[in-house]
Amino acid sequence: MTGLADEVRLYSFPDNIFPYTHSVEFSTAFSSVPVISYGIIYFDMNYNENPRVNVQKESSNTTHVVFQLSTWSDTQMYALGISWIACD
Incomplete structure (x- = not known):
């Protein structure tokens, strides 16, 4: 397992x-498409709006993963951090 x-x-x-x-971009390519797990580790937003954040894995292959980080409605997000792990 890598x-x-x-x-x-x-x-x-x-x-x-x-x-x-x-x-x-992965520092080392995987031999097969890895399983990706991820989670939010912090966020900073405007205090006047509701906290709305969405993190999705858009795509992945043996060499990279693409994340989409977004908000909706009137949320003003100023910082967002995620942690991820990839295993095959």
């Missing part, structure tokens, strides 16, 4: 850059 892990950290205050697409 595994890699890292974090995606985005800071945009005072601008709102979301939605944001982020591609991660």
Whole structure:
């Protein structure tokens, strides 16, 4: 079994850059498409709006994974971090 892990950290205050697409190139290619697990580790937003955040894996293959990080409605997100792990 092979595994890699890292974090995606985005800071945009005072601008709102979301939605944001982020591609991660693996340091070593996998022999088969890995299983990707991920979770939110922090976020910073405008205190006047409801906290709405969506993190999705858009695609993955043996060499990279693509994440889509977004909000909706009136949410003003200034920072968002996710942690991910890929294992085959």
